[in-house]
Amino acid sequence: MKAAAFAYARATSVVNALELLAAHGDKAKVLSGGQSLMPAMNLRLLSPDLLVDIGGLAELQGVAVKGGTLVIGALTRHVDLLRSAEVALHAPLLREAAAHIAHPAIRNRGTLGGSLAHADPASELPACIAVLDATIVVRAPSGERRIAATEFFKGIYETALLPQELLVAVEMPARGKGSAFFFQEYARRHGDYAIAGLAARATIDDGRFSDLRLGFFAVGDRPLLAAAASKLTNVSVTPTVLADAAATLVDELDPQGDQQASPAMRRHLAQVLLRRCVAALLARPDLETGAAQ
């Protein structure tokens, strides 16, 4: 378990990083927190010729609120999501999700940008930023472009990011008053990759959802913003309505099987998550237990 030989360059600026990526194309890999990249290299699943280490770039760090927008630098570490007052205030969902990412040692190194660019379908943050209606800011030598989170994830480890581009920041609307959040995942052990997970944001008026975004993860090849949410919006949620939404959800899902869970189990758990989410957000425990029978 020793990585194959590789060259290493410590980028001095984003411009410098982009130059290096332009010069080496897909033979280069960006090193951010290294929590997925380094194990893959040690197992020789990946053997890049060059690592472009962006870890020292101050311009990629920091969390700020600009106008009504929360801007989170790509190098923001998971532990920073847990500790940031701005995140707690404007995107508490990210803080809740970060607590489920692996273990402290990994949270101390792993970064938001790295997690999004890696695009592991079982990871928490891609689903969260999809739910939060975020925009991903990427930079190329030719300039900057913005990609909606919902358009960013293309498949297992696949994103809209081009080899010459660098993910520099994530922007999202700062939380409006009245939003409620839900986050839950099922993993064999705390810190393991989820078998199934759900991140949700809701606006609730008078006991009804006026807006509901349900971001499922680990149940498909990318985070799924479930259309089933529309079945629950602007209606009085009854067990029948919820069962109907769950049926819609199952049709939307195309989960893979692995050693922890079969596709059928993932479908089942996604429905359990849906029921528990709705019951929790509406503070209606009857919906959870009622639907379970």
Added chain:
Amino acid sequence: MTGSAMDALSVLDRPNSYIGKTVPRPNLDRLLQGRGQYVSDLELPRMAHVVFLRSPHAHARIVSIDADAARRMPGVVAVVSGRELETVITPWVGVLSHMKGLKSAPQRAIAVGRVCWQGEAVAAVVATSRAAAEDAAEQIAVDYEQLDAVTDMRTALDPSTPIIHASLGDNLAFERALHAGDVDLALSGSDAVVEAEFLFGRHTGVTLEPRAVVADWNAAEARLTIYQGTQAPHMVQNIAALHLGLKETQVRVVCKDVGGSFGIKVHIYADEMATYALSKLLRRPIKFVADRVESFNTDIHARDHRCKGRIGVKQDGTITAFEIDDLTGIGPYSMYPRTSAVEANQVVNLVGGPYLTQNYRARARVVFQNKNVMCQYRAVGHPIACSVTEGLVDLAAAKIGMDPVEIRRRNLIADDAYPCTSPSGMKFERLSHHASLTKLLQMMDYEGLRAEQAALRGTKVHRGIGIASFIEITNPSAAFYGVGGAKISSQDGVAVRLDAQGSVICQTSITEQGQGSESLTAQIVGSVLGVSMDRVRVILGDTDNTPYGGGTWASRGAGIGGEAALQAAKVLRANILDVAAAILQSTPAGLDIAGNSVVDAIDGTPRIELSELARIVYFRPDTLPPGIRPELMATRHFVPRQYPFAFTNGVQASWLEIDTETGFIKLLKHWVVEDCGTIINPQLVDEQIRGGVVQGLGAALFEKCIYDERGQLTNANMADYLVPMSGEMPDIEIGHVVSPTLESELGAKGAGEAGTAGAAAAVANAVNDALRPFGVIITEIPLTPQVILTALGRI
């Protein structure tokens, strides 16, 4: 009992005795300050690193190996095939004569002509660094012709299944049948007969430090020094010498700190043999440290059993008979030198062991397959025997509508019925099942938990209670290996000497892998001598510098090595008092040693400090009375003779909650009451039990080596193979009942495997207890959410 009555009392009852006290381990500061001496960290001049190119196939003929490109890679010292290595080291066959009928095929350090499991080494690459060797290994081209792989133990004996080793005639490695009493009569006279098939996942030990060895052949001395993380240095010495054509005096095995063993490091592995041979071949130090993927693919696996069980019971709760049919697949070879028949053999020995019935029929079959080799891992056979026995007892209780505690009360062997013999011939000196169960029920507030469980069921919260009584084999005599022809010592020796400044040097043949061998030895020696522990220095793990002995495995260190330490210290004490009496013009009986001084036996008045006595003995012997010949070093050895094993017993309980919608189990609490006889260091005993429980809980819920139908291990990494982690572990409360063995003066039995023996059984019983309202019975571990949801019909 040996020694005078006063001595017998003195060991445990002396003032300032360390026995039964929690004292810090002497090696703690060293380890915590990063000054441990692990083989993984060892660097020697001219040392090269070996990496093994391993077969990607479960079963294949090696057509050709082209290593030319690899040899030209930077830093490469040599690329060595199995054929080349055969000139240096001979093959071996892992059989023992007392396992009647056990057969296996010759195994080589590196495969010759054919590979029999995914992970078997096909070539060794020796280079100046591990990384350079890995680079070169990628350049070796091996042409394989794939052969059919035998992967399912259930069909391994079918006529249509290929035979892995043609010379053996079939894939049956070992079979044992046993019939005691009259099972058919007993079952026909029962009010109910319940049966089930119990499935156990294949798992492995996952030591923090992987297997590591540095072999250093010194051609000038014609001597091989092996630095190895092993549990049995003298066994390694014997085997290395045997297969390298050396005398034992030409082999020294040094084993300092070891990062976990759990039975994984009590065997001789092919890659370790290859490393010894490579050092001899290349005449330089060679280092092999398994990486994590190699560990999963080559460290022994264990437990992969399918065991059918039957129990007969009468309406009054009397258990009438046990019957089992156990099947296990062990990989392509029986492991060397302890063999891979031992686990199945233990299952036969132990099923039904805590209970009264003498009607017992068992069959165990051990078959070959093209998977990694299986062998002994912590609590060999015990978790299987315990899960089957306790699972059947709970099924019987449910069938007749009796409380699980009540059926045990009515069937556990009475505490005053000893000595007695089990239907499988196991001799029990003295066990305490009933006292242990009573204590457990108090600790857990059984009635209170039952009430809580009933109340919560009304709110659709499903909690379960599981109880598991168990027996554990410890302190093995020569009956384990010696009688079968293995050169594995069952006795241990300790040498104790008083040095010139009154400090004590103690050399012991038991080894330390974290369980506290060093501490318990110092505690015993300090207590018996009347010397403070900080004056006692313990040396272990060096065949040149310790007495000959077995090492640390099978829960034997404290019971056997500890007794040797006690007896050696007693002799030294007597010798010291003889000299003191001469110096002080007193009598030995009038003197004692306490607080590092010779004192008056009656009133404790200090008479002479040990440092002063030692000064006189070593530097001014001319001042001693004529005829006095001081002997300030003593050696004693110990081996149990009366009982083949010192059985211990205990009982565990699990309290857990099942989310019946997700299939996830939350462990709420775990209790253990254990009887290991004399407790030398309560904290070490309790932590041994807790660690063992955690490994048992890993088996119950998480750990499984997952092979596909082609014999590929598909989860050989720490992300996919789930070891138990602290976040999922419950509080584990431990209590003790103390029934010392009378075979030794110390009275200590082993405690290292008790936790592992019964933890999974308690959890499985608790799961079935929780799921009782659903009419579901699960007899399979690990109890994954997928298994639970499937049983509940949710998916």
